[in-house]
Amino acid sequence: MESKLTFIDLFAGCGGLSEGFIQAGFKPIAHVEMNKDACDTLKTRTAFHYLKENERVDEYYEYLKGKISRDELWSKVPLHLIKSVINKEISPKTLPEIFEVIDKELLNNKVDLVIGGPPCQAYSVAGRARKNMNDDPRNHLYKHYVKFLKRYKPKMFVFENVPGILSASNGEYLEKIFKAVKREGYNLEKKVLNAKNFNVLQDRKRVIIIGWRKELKFEYPKFEEKEIQFEVLTHLFSDLPKLKSGQGEWNVSKYVKNTNTYLESTGIRNGIDFTTQHIARFNNENDLKIYRIAVEKWISENKRLNYAELPKELIKHSNTKTFSNRFQVVNHKGISHTVVAHICADGHYYIHPDINQNRSITVREAARIQSFPDDYFFESSRTAAFKQIGNAVPVLMAKGIADKIKEMI
Incomplete structure (x- = not known):
């Protein structure tokens, strides 16, 4: 051999x-x-x-x-x-x-x-x-x-x-x-x-x-620039159970749909009939109201939420000039923006694009955006898992x- x-x-x-x-x-x-x-x-x-x-x-x-x-x-x-x-x-x-x-x-x-x-x-x-x-x-x-x-x-x-x-x-x-x-x-x-x-x-x-x-x-290898034919919501998240804020399982989550071309060809979904760590953070009512506004603005207008433009009763930070994009929705019709380690601190920058779920993304969804296979397990805690994924x-x-x-x- x-x-x-x-x-x-x-x-x-x-x-x-x-x-x-x-x-x-x-x-x-x-x-x-x-x-x-x-x-x-x-x-x-x-x-x-x-x-x-x-x-x-x-x-x-x-x-x-x-x-x-x-x-x-x-x-x-x-x-x-x-x-x-x-x-x-x-x-x-x-x-x-x-x-x-x-x-x-x-x-x-x-x-x-x-x-x-x-x-x-x-x-x-x-x-x-x-x-x-x-x-x-x-x-x-x-x-x-x-x-x-x-x-x-x-x-x-x-x-x-x-x-x-x-x-x-x-x-x-x-x-x-x-x-x-x-x-x-x-x-x-x-x-x-x-x-x-x-x-x-x-x-x-x-x-x-x-x-x-x-x-x-040797020479530096040549890498082709490819057009992506797949989308986050339709192909990457579609077979995972729908969750609300604070819901999910650390261990077994059963798929709700059959696999698709993207998940199969990439090896993300790789043979077993369940995944793990499909667990969402709990969000307070104020944040959930902001999430809903952010998703509606993104879906209907294709525009990001400016924190300073929120209704006054929802603004809890005195600084509205820097980090005005602190609430951001994952693109539903294309590919995600960059996943970073700060996702371990809060999920505001990675809001799930399905308004009916109204939450930030789960550990498993973040791992999928980073193309980890579904049987990859991130140790210790939800916060630690998010940090590891964001740094990967x-x-x-x-x-x-x-x-x-x-x-x-």
Whole structure:
């Protein structure tokens, strides 16, 4: 049997990038992530892939149904695989320990690929507006990324980040990254790619830097711009149970319709007759009135709600000049706007377009917008799940990149 190409995932989050590479046929050696909830999600997904590979996936579904505990699920997996999810902040202090775990996991294998992107707050426009980001240690996490290239000498790497990295400190940070990587023997190129061109029902731009060892003479792969034929409400949400504010299930939710071309072709709905975490936040009456106004305005006029134009009795924030678009409806006739981590704080920016449901989107709906398969389970809590999803790389985008890289290597 042909051995799989291997990768290490740095700043792995809940595993969107990794899941895409696994679906493309790559094998993870290790994931490194500082957030415990995201690591727990990665461990649970590691259990899924192990059990599926060994024709025992029903044992994973027992966990989704709440019939066995998380510890019981993890105990079904070889301990070294669970330990290959390394819950550490990457720093000079932790690097020796991280390298030790990875080296044990590698045995005689080589690392074909390093993937991942440092936390994007340091490069995001919003992050830079909050404080002087020159002093933010996250700006220098790329140096640790480069240390992994130096140690494992992969054939290629994928570095993902927000478009703000292009302009951060007038391009100085990006220039430093390029110089550091080239010193380790790599050529590299950057492009802004949009998730919607990878069949993701979301307008989400990301800078994707791809590098390769100089002796390989590769070029940046070509990605086509595709017209999306599908819509969020009709194709992405239509088979999920209709809910009101505060309703839903953490574990099993049965589908209410058969699958469709989009859900089947993307693997989002992937074989079982239920999903999980289709659970909506509770919203107070004031917010629900605003949601209704926002949806009516969007459906009838194709216009976004301006917070300052609401009836006075509904306005609860004294500041009506900034963040006037804080209430936003997910596009019902096309693709969603970008899902971000702030969705963990409130759902006002992601109002469900069905006025009869009158709520913000559920964890599962957010996961679907990010193209996670329906059997992907996000650990810990609803808030933690939303944050993980908002920070993730869309799975279909990751798979599209991985497919091209697999062809190249």
